[in-house]
Amino acid sequence: MTDRRATAARKPEERGTADELTRRLFHGLPRTDQRRWAGAYVTGLLTTPGRKSVRNMGLSLYDSHTAFQSLHQVVSESTWSWSAVRRELADWCRERTALHGWALGRVTVPKRGRCSAGVHRRFDPATGRTVGCQLGLGLFLLTERGALPVDWRLYLPDEWLDDPTLRRRARIPETARPGSPARLMLDLAAAADGSAAPVVAEAETVTEAAELVEGLGALGTDWILSVPGATPVSAGLHRLARTPAGRAPAGRALTAADLARQLQGSARPLGPATPEAPRLLPAQVHTAQSAAPLRMAASWAPGHRTPQRIWLTSLHGERLGEAAPLFTGHAVGTDALAGLDDCGLRDFEGRSYPGWHRHMTLVSAAYGHRLLEPARTRGTVPASTGRPAAELVGAGTSGAWAA
Known part of the structure; x- marks a missing residue:
């Protein structure tokens, strides 16, 4: 990568932006030019108005019409490992x-x-x-x-x-x-x-719900999963017979939406008791992919019996109560996506x-710094x-x- 320090002086008002973070993230990059231009890229993402193309960032940060070439190269043509930088970013965020x-x-x-x-x-x-x-x-x-x-x-x-x-x-x-x-x-x-x-996630289809329930259970982590209403379930102690992922058992299986309608009257609020807050159903639930019993929560619009959203979770007891805020909204809110777009x-x-x-x-690093x-x-x-x-x-x- 060509060193352009002599011709691409950073504008004074941009000096120091995210310097602490970029030193932390890129200290392991093997070359000085990689560390410098990766840091410049993060600064460009944070400070360039409008579209963050490499050309716009180069013109915004540097008094040079060729700086964008180095910004392009550090991302598209360089050799540094993104995995190591992401691990460093996760540690940096959790420290703060x-x-x-x-x-x-x-x-x-x-x-x-x-x-x-x-x-x-x-x-x-x-x-x-x-x-x-x-x-x-x-x-x-x-x-x-x-x-x-x-x-x-x-x-x-x-x-x-x-x-x-x-x-x-x-x-x-x-x-x-x-x-x-x-x-x-x-x-x-x-x-x-x-x-x-x-771990909080959202399944878009019944097939995806089956794959995530089985996979998250195999990882041994606690999880909360938003699932489609058509997801097959059973209430009580008996596990559903195993079928190909996402396929309902023979006959008309009980679905998550069916069970939510049946138990709506006895469901209790999970967290603050607002009209559309998630409510916990008074039953243990199984799917064909869950070796252990699960709990189920749902939310309803006022006056409706069909639930707006349904969640399955491996959490029980006090841990379920502590995690109640994580059932609100979607796993990743629209504000986070809008901020990442910015x-x-x-x-x-x-x-x-x-x-x-x-x-x-580098987008993740810029957003982490901004928040x-x-x-x-x-x-x-x-x-x-x-x-x-x-x-x-x-x-x-x-x-x-x-x-």
Whole structure:
């Protein structure tokens, strides 16, 4: 990478932005130019107005029309390991805020054309349309300041792994193997071990719910999973007969929505007793994939019998009560996604698999700095959220989970 210190002096007003964080994250990078330009990239994501393209960031940070080339190279063409930087980022975040849980979230990144790694046609629930996109799966720390991403996986449909030409052009490593989005989320959940905090996730389909229930149970971690109403369940002591993932047993199986309607009158509030708050059903629940009994919670709109949302969880007793705020809202709130967008989440212009991972790592670092540094130094809510970030995981948390 070319050293442009003589021609690309950083503007004085940008000096010092995120310097402490970038020194911490990039001290292990083998080359001085890698450390310098990775830090500049984070600063650009934090301070450049509008779209965070490498050209815009280069012009915003430096008195040079060629600085963008180094910003592009440190992400798309460099060799540094994003995994080590993400581990450092997770440690840095946990030193500055209490951990209440881990969340598994998904991010749809619209893309034109077919050249960016992992791009495919997919239904986007947020827009109600089928779009060409990349699908990113993220591991988030759930904290009193908000949801902070610390690890990522990129979903690769079979055609990207089976076609040698596509694989070579996108620089997809041999270690990348086929796997559903749920399998990638479970891979992320496995990286969250070493903490008693529960994992929070959302299944979009019955099949995905079955895969996540089985996989999270196998990891041995506590978890809270939002599931579709059509998820087959049984109440009481008997486990459902095992069937292929997501397929209902023979005959008309009891669904989670059926059980919620039957027990609505005897469900008790889980946390503050507001009309639409989650309520805990008075029964132990089994699915075909759960070796141990589960608990089930649901929320209803006033005057309705069909639940708005349903959760299955491995938590019981006091731990279930302590985790009540984690049932509120979605695993990763819209404010967190909006804040990540403001840090350039969807602005990466490169096409390679390594480039995507390095960009997402640096976006996560920028967002972590934006949320945690103001909280630590001034006690204020970051301007990007517009409301206390504790609301992203529910207000009134009784305390952090021990590491």
